[in-house]
Amino acid sequence: MRRTLAACCTGHFLVDFACAFLLFRALWGEADWNGLLLTYNFCAFAVQMPLGLLADRWERDGLTAAAGTAAVALAYGLADAPWLAVVLAGLGNAAFHVGGGLEVLSLSGDRGGPLGLFVSPGAVGLFLGSLLGKGRSFPLWLVPVLLLFAAGALLWARQERPKRAAGHLEPCPALPLLLLLAVVVLRSYVGMTLTFPWRGTGQWALLLTLGMALGKAAGGYLADRFGPRRTAVGSLTVSSALLLASSIPACGAAAVLCFNMTMPLTLWAAARRLPDARGFAFGLLTFGLFLGFLPAAFGAQALSGTAAAIWAAVSLLLLLPGLGRAVDK
Numbered sequence: 001m002r003r004t005l006a007a008c009c010t011g012h013f014l015v016d017f018a019c020a021f022l023l024f025r026a027l028w029g030e031a032d033w034n035g036l037l038l039t040y041n042f043c044a045f046a047v048q049m050p051l052g053l054l055a056d057r058w059e060r061d062g063l064t065a066a067a068g069t070a071a072v073a074l075a076y077g078l079a080d081a082p083w084l085a086v087v088l089a090g091l092g093n094a095a096f097h098v099g100g101g102l103e104v105l106s107l108s109g110d111r112g113g114p115l116g117l118f119v120s121p122g123a124v125g126l127f128l129g130s131l132l133g134k135g136r137s138f139p140l141w142l143v144p145v146l147l148l149f150a151a152g153a154l155l156w157a158r159q160e161r162p163k164r165a166a167g168h169l170e171p172c173p174a175l176p177l178l179l180l181l182a183v184v185v186l187r188s189y190v191g192m193t194l195t196f197p198w199r200g201t202g203q204w205a206l207l208l209t210l211g212m213a214l215g216k217a218a219g220g221y222l223a224d225r226f227g228p229r230r231t232a233v234g235s236l237t238v239s240s241a242l243l244l245a246s247s248i249p250a251c252g253a254a255a256v257l258c259f260n261m262t263m264p265l266t267l268w269a270a271a272r273r274l275p276d277a278r279g280f281a282f283g284l285l286t287f288g289l290f291l292g293f294l295p296a297a298f299g300a301q302a303l304s305g306t307a308a309a310i311w312a313a314v315s316l317l318l319l320l321p322g323l324g325r326a327v328d329k
Contacts, residue, residue, distance in 0.1 A: 001107050004062075005114050007157035008100040011069055011150045013121035015096045018072050018143045019044065019089050020129030025140060026079040027086065028133070036086050038297055043090025044097075045290035051098045052283030056276070061102040062158020066151040068095025073147035076140070094286075100154070101282045105271050106161045112228065116220020116264035120213040127209040177273055177284065179322035180266045184285045186315050187262065188292020195302040196252045204249055211257035219261030220268070228265050228323050235261035236316040243312060246305030255305075259312055262319060269323050 019040070027036055055064050071092030078085040100118065108114035132138040191212075198204055215235075223231045235258045242255035270281035303311070 001114075004103055004107055004157045004159055005117065007150075007153045008065065008103055008118050009121050011065060011096060011100055011154055012118060013125040014146055014150045015069055015072055015093055016122040016125030017129035018076075018125075018147055019093050020126045021133040021138070021140075021143055022072075022076060022079070022085065022089055024130050024133030026076075027082050030082055032082070034297070036082055039083070040086040040090045041290055041293055041297075043087055044093040045286045045293070047091060047283075048094045048098050048286040049280065049283035051094050052102075052279030052281070053277070055098050055102055055279035059161055061099045061106065061161065062154055064099030065096050065103060066099070066154040066158070068092045068097070068099060069147050069151040069154060071095065073144035073151070076144045097286065098279055098282060101267070102161075102279050103158065105267075105278050105282070107159065112220035112223040112264050112268040114220070115267055116217045116223075119263055119267070120217040123209050123212040123216070127206065176322045176324055177270060177281075179318045180270050180273075181284060181288045183262065183266055183315050183319045183322060184288030185292045186311050186318070187259065188289045189295055189300075190259070190292075190303060190308050190311050192293055192296035193300055193303045194305075194308045196246055196249070196305070198247075198249050198252070204253075207249075207253050208256050211253045212260045215257040215260030216263045218257075220264035222261065223265055223268070228268065229320060232262060232265055232316060232319050232323065235259070236312050236319070240309045240312040240316075243305045243309035246308070252305065255308075262315065265319070265323065273324070 023037065023040065027033070030036060051064075055061065058064070069092065072089050073092075075085045075089035075092060078088060101115075104114050104118040196204075196208075219231060219235065222235075226234075239255045239258035242251045242258065246252035246255055266285055267282060270285055271278045274281040
């Protein structure tokens with residue numbers, strides 16, 4: 001389990017780093033930049049839903065993750081054909097996330113901690129990939145090499161899906177799944193449009209990125225310790241209160257950390273709702289990430305801390321029924 005989780009977490013960091021690095025090193029400044037970015041995000045997030053359906057039937061999760069990682073490496077060879085590069089990188093990113101997510105879901109049993117740990121490195125990878133991609137010091141050739149090593153590690157660490165115990169699963173009405181989807185859309189929308197006057201691009205931007213990553217990792221482990229419903233109530237209540245004082249850097253960073261604790265909770269709950277289609281469940285919620293990205297892509301106004309606090313409270317009202325009868329400790 002530890003070997004597989006380590007390979008998936010490392011792969012998550014490198015795949016997101018590589019995609020951001022490719023976009024900003026090779027494609028930033030292209031005349032069709034906005035279209036390229038939209039296409040990449042569609043392939044990377046929206047396509048996870050049909051890929052998840054295929055992965056549910058194929059049951060080769062480690063191989064799917066490794067193939068996606070290798071596809072991102074191959075996209076570096078298409079940098080002179082921007083549209084092909086973003087499509088291949090986006091599809092590779094989607095395949096990695098579906099395969100890696102299913103590996104972790106299968107091996108973590110009823111625990112949310114490993115899932116939170118898996119989703120957390122992506123934010124750091126995106127931040128560093130964007131930052132280094134805008135410069136010229138980090139060697140371009142090194143990124144696909146690292147990706148191919150990561151693909152090999154995923155193949156080495158892959159495991160067969162264990163037989164699933166059937167005694168602790170939630171029923172699957174459509175409404176709870178739609179509520180979980182709505183929570184993800186709101187989290188994505190707030191994350192894309194929330195601005196702080198002190199954010200800038202230096203140490204505070206890094207602090208916010210680390211807050212996102214730590215929040216995702218902590219959310220799963222807190223849910224294992226205190227239960228998902230208590231974790232949801234505590235994290236979103238505190239986040240909403242801190243967002244009202246987000247003009248203070250420490251409060252804003254802590255609010256972002258708490259707000260992101262719900263990510264593993266939504267993925268965990270959706271997987272319990274669809275135990276025989278967990279790849280689809282995973283892809284459905286990542287489709288929500290794409291939907292939340294669209295307002296920012298088309299010029300939505302930036303959110304203030306007060307507006308974000310209201311949306312955090314709304315997220316809690318949607319998340320609790322979406323979690324269903326999750327038993328708190």
